[in-house]
Amino acid sequence: xxxxxxxENAKHPDVWTGHATKRVQWLPxxxxxxxxxxxIELAVDSPWTSGIAPLVMAVVGCIAAGLLVLFGTxxxxxxxxxxxxxxxxxxxxxxxxxxxKIPLTHVAGAEFAAHVNPRHWGxxxxxxxxxxxxxxxxRRGEGVVLRLWDGHTFTITVDNAETAVRVISDRLRPGxxxxxx
Numbered sequence: 001x002x003x004x005x006x007x008e009n010a011k012h013p014d015v016w017t018g019h020a021t022k023r024v025q026w027l028p029x030x031x032x033x034x035x036x037x038x039x040i041e042l043a044v045d046s047p048w049t050s051g052i053a054p055l056v057m058a059v060v061g062c063i064a065a066g067l068l069v070l071f072g073t074x075x076x077x078x079x080x081x082x083x084x085x086x087x088x089x090x091x092x093x094x095x096x097x098x099x100x101k102i103p104l105t106h107v108a109g110a111e112f113a114a115h116v117n118p119r120h121w122g123x124x125x126x127x128x129x130x131x132x133x134x135x136x137x138x139r140r141g142e143g144v145v146l147r148l149w150d151g152h153t154f155t156i157t158v159d160n161a162e163t164a165v166r167v168i169s170d171r172l173r174p175g176x177x178x179x180x181x
Contacts, residue, residue, distance in 0.1 A: 014085060016167045018158040021078040022124065022139040029073040036066030076125045079138045081158045083167055088146070090136055090156055098126050100136075102146065102154065109147045110168040116143035116157050144168070 039062025042048075048055045075093035082089045088107070091099045118137045121127040127135045133153030137143075142161040146154040146168070158164055 016083040016164065018081040018083075018160055018164050019078055020138050020141070020157045020159050022076070025073050025077050025124070025138075029070055029077070032066045032068070032070030032073060034066070035062050035069065039063035039066060072125075076136075076138050079136050079156060079158065081144075081156055081164065083164065083171075085171060088168065092126065092136060092138075100154075102148070104168070104171055106148050106150070107146050107168065107172060108149045109172065110165045111145045111147070112162050112165045113143045113145050113155065116141065116155060121155075 039059045042055065042062065043059045046055050048058075075095075075097065077093055080091045080096070082091070085104075087101055087103045089099065089101045091097075116135070116137060117140050118124045121129060121132070121135050121137050124137055124139075127137060129135075133155065135143075135155035135157075137155070137157050139157055141157060142159070143155055143157040144161045144164045146156075148154065
């Protein structure tokens with residue numbers, strides 16, 4: 001665990017934010033743009049002589065595949081975590097979709113995970129595994145594992161996950177003791 005300059009008992013801000021980024025995913029995004037450009041090039045300057053139907057299928061296929069790769073990659077290029085006094089919100093990518101908002105009243109606890117590996121989740125992105133729960137994985141490394149009151153878990157890869165766990169735990173203490181009485 002890391003040293004924290006403000007100490008263990010330091011007051012946390014009203015809104016804590018964190019994020020994680022995977023820079024290597026720019027390469028598939030560039031490949032998606034290249035495939036789209038190929039589709040546009042085929043549409044504009046077609047050397048095909050075998051008919052219009054194969055040309056249309058090639059153009060539409062290239063553009064659709066390029067868009068799918070481009071937006072699928074950009075959607076999970078980074079994740080933003082926002083934690084206020086009432087809920088935790090996770091947003092993915094540049095447009096914030098997919099997103100998930102979890103009220104802190106639904107959280108039973110939070111744990112620090114030192115090694116979240118995309119391979120254990122089946123890759124990068126918004127993942128679900130029956131034996132592991134749900135996760136937003138944008139890179140390998142540290143993360144937060146939320147234990148929800150319904151028995152499910154939600155894992156998020158985020159920088160400074162240890163501080164996020166501490167903030168979540170501090171915010172759960174008053175609500176948890178009140179809920180038990």
